Amino acid sequence: xxxxxxxxxxxxxxxxxxCPVDAENVPLELSAERVLAEDFHAREDVPSFxxxxxxxxxxxxxxxxxxxxxxxxxxxxxEEIPAGRxxxxxxxxxxxxxxxxxxxxxxxxDCVVMFENTDESVRGAVRLFAPxxxxxxxxxxxxxxxKGEILAKAGTIIDPGLAGSLAAQGVTKPLVYKIPRAGxxxxxxxxxxxEGEVPPGKIxxxxxxxxxxxxxxxxxxxxxxxVAEDKTESIAELIACALEGCDIVFLTGGVSVGDYDLTGEAxxxxxxxxxxxxxxxxxxxxCCYGVKKQNPGxxxxxxxxxxxxxxxxxxxxxVRPSVKKLRGLTYSADIFNRELFDVRxxxxxxxxxxxxxxxxxxxxxxxxxxxMELSQDQGNIVLSSTIGANMMAIVPAGSAPLKAxxxxxxxxx
Numbered sequence: 001x002x003x004x005x006x007x008x009x010x011x012x013x014x015x016x017x018x019c020p021v022d023a024e025n026v027p028l029e030l031s032a033e034r035v036l037a038e039d040f041h042a043r044e045d046v047p048s049f050x051x052x053x054x055x056x057x058x059x060x061x062x063x064x065x066x067x068x069x070x071x072x073x074x075x076x077x078x079e080e081i082p083a084g085r086x087x088x089x090x091x092x093x094x095x096x097x098x099x100x101x102x103x104x105x106x107x108x109x110d111c112v113v114m115f116e117n118t119d120e121s122v123r124g125a126v127r128l129f130a131p132x133x134x135x136x137x138x139x140x141x142x143x144x145x146x147k148g149e150i151l152a153k154a155g156t157i158i159d160p161g162l163a164g165s166l167a168a169q170g171v172t173k174p175l176v177y178k179i180p181r182a183g184x185x186x187x188x189x190x191x192x193x194x195e196g197e198v199p200p201g202k203i204x205x206x207x208x209x210x211x212x213x214x215x216x217x218x219x220x221x222x223x224x225x226x227v228a229e230d231k232t233e234s235i236a237e238l239i240a241c242a243l244e245g246c247d248i249v250f251l252t253g254g255v256s257v258g259d260y261d262l263t264g265e266a267x268x269x270x271x272x273x274x275x276x277x278x279x280x281x282x283x284x285x286x287c288c289y290g291v292k293k294q295n296p297g298x299x300x301x302x303x304x305x306x307x308x309x310x311x312x313x314x315x316x317x318x319v320r321p322s323v324k325k326l327r328g329l330t331y332s333a334d335i336f337n338r339e340l341f342d343v344r345x346x347x348x349x350x351x352x353x354x355x356x357x358x359x360x361x362x363x364x365x366x367x368x369x370x371x372m373e374l375s376q377d378q379g380n381i382v383l384s385s386t387i388g389a390n391m392m393a394i395v396p397a398g399s400a401p402l403k404a405x406x407x408x409x410x411x412x413x
Contacts, residue, residue, distance in 0.1 A: 006397075007318055007356055010279045010289065012333045014322040017275070017291050018300055021180050021247050021326060025173040028166055031158045033219065034176035035328035040152040040162075043169045045142035050109075051083075052099040053139050057118060057126050058109035059096040064131045072119065072127040079106065096126055105138065112137035145169075155330030177328030182220040183242030184211060186227045187235055187253040187263055188306055206308050206383055207252040214315055215250070219327045228266075230254065235266030243270070243292055243299055248326055253306030256286045263303045264288040272301045280355045280397065283307065283378075284314030300326075308383035309360075316392060316413055317358045336411075343370045343393055343410040349378075349402040357395035360386055363412065372410060389413065 005013070023037035052058060059075055067073040075096040079089045083102035091097060091108030099105065099112065111132040119127040145151065151165050158166070158174065166174055192202045194209065205227065212222045225242045228235040235254065242249045254263035255277075264277055272290040279287055288303040302319050304311040325331040349359065361374040372393050375385035393410040395402065402408075 005276050005279050007279055007281045008333065010276055010318050011321055011336060013275055014289060014300060014319065015325055015331070015333055017298060018248075018322045018326050019297055020328040021178045023175050023328075024178050025175050028163060028172045028174060031166075031174055031176055032160075032163060034158050034174075034179075035219075036152055036154055036156045036158060036162070037175045037177050037328060038154050039150055040156075040166065040169075040171070040174070042145045042147050042149050042151055043171075045147045046145040046168050047139060047141060047143065050105045050141055051139045052101060052103050052105060052112045053137060054112060054114045055100050056098075056112050056114040056137070057096045058091070058099045058103075058105045058112050059128075059132070060091055060093070060108055061111045061132045061134045061136070063094060063096075064111075064113075064128050067128040067131050069129050072129045074122065074125050074127050076125055081106065098126075110134045110138065153330070155328060157329070180220045180248060180323070180326050181246040182215045182222050182323075183225055183246035183249040184208060184215075184222055185225045185235070185238045185242060185249065185251045187230065187251055188227070189229045191227050191253070191306075207304075207306065207311055210308055210312055210383065210386075211250060211252065211304075211315065214312065214320075215323070218320065218323050220248075220323065230262060232262045232266045232269055235263055236269040239267060239270040239272065239301060243294075243301070246299070248299060248323070249301045251301070251303040252311050255288045255303045255305060267301055267303065270301075279314070279318060281314070281317060282353065282355050282357045283310040284317065284358070285355065286310065287314050287318075289319075309378075309386055312383075312386055313358045313360070313392070317394075339411050340394075340409040341370060341411070342407050343372045343391070345393070345402060345404055345406045345408065346371050346373045348404045349374065349395070349406075351378075352401060353395045353397060353399040356397045357399070359393045359395060359408075360389040361391060361393070362388060363391045363410070370410070372408075 077098055078095045080098040081087050081103045082100045087106035091106050097106045152162050186205050190202050191205050194204045215222050225238050228238045251263055254261045267290045272292045274290040276289040286305045290301045291298045304314050321331055321336050361372045364371050375389055377385045391410050391412050393408040
């Protein structure tokens with residue numbers, strides 16, 4: 001088949017058409033891996049009071065000015081302050097307070113000396129052997145976070161650090177993007193369920209499960225709508241059904257140019273505007289991307305090859321950035337390009353590449369360099385070679401066979 005777009009243009013086209021899903025508030029304990037839907041500004045300083053980073057003594061630095069090994073300074077200990085207790089006394093000249101790690105400093109204190117640098121042998125007093133500077137060993141107000149500063153922008157994934165920071169600011173129901181609903185349809189009269197015996201001439205539906213795994217790994221809730229036989233009306237009916245309750249719809253099969261390749265025609269019959277029919281990559285050239293305009297907004301309909309490895313390659317190489325943006329992540333074609341890194345081939349690749357080729361394999365680090373070990377068979381239908389693959393490398397169109405050690409641009413899966 002002839003392709004209509006280069007892969008970079010296809011990525012941009014899809015990204016331009018997709019919009020993030022709606023937002024909702026969720027309990028913080030259920031927010032891990034969700035995407036923040038608004039900028040997160042600090043509501044208060046952290047810490048909100050000056051505190052001690054060590055077990056020791058809080059004092060006035062001026063009282064320690066003349067302390068030395070030969071002439072220690074003796075300060076009266078007027079209070080003991082554990083973490084969580086508010087000091088009750090103000091330090092005056094010649095006094096100190098015993099403080100535990102995390103304890104609030106009493107009024108008048110401007111420094112802390114660690115226990116190990118003092119002598120506590122005198123009952124009710126502490127001896128210092130060196131002077132301290134103002135602010136020494138003091139955790140200042142707002143040292144971690146200052147009130148009003150942006151801690152995370154919309155489009156940030158909630159990781160453990162962000163979850164803890166939200167809690168520290170009293171945010172227990174952050175506003176996050178909803179989990180996108182992805183509809184999944186298989187086409188082809190030859191496709192049967194994965195379980196049970198396979199009748200002669202039929203094939204088990206592996207695409208359903210490989211794409212479900214990919215989409216769920218990328219934060220989507222996947223809904224299965226079944227297998228459509230090779231009839232335009234059958235495929236169109238399932239597309240329309242999936243569009244009703246899903247944010248994006250995926251199909252596999254029927255996107256080449258054979259007599260039974262009817263997915264593109266069915267997309268149009270379901271009111272989908274076809275944007276792309278074929279992309280200049282290998283594997284995964286056969287595909288069809290479209291958009292269904294609705295009120296409000298629009299939804300992407302992505303039809304991929306029925307060949308399992310081809311479908312996954314097209315998904316990772318072109319479609320995945322749009323799924324990330326749909327999820328609410330800040331994502332653009334420029335970001336995709338910035339995610340690319342140099343990787344050396346561990347072995348030769350002996351085929352020419354008329355179109356842009358995506359190689360799959362495993363990233364390893366050897367002598368401080370990123371090296372890609374190629375999966376054994378890069379064929380369109382060889383799904384088993386994707387097992388354990390954690391990256392892809394991009395071979396430019398028009399490339400001759402590649403020698404071991406060739407440097408390519410790659411990206412992680």
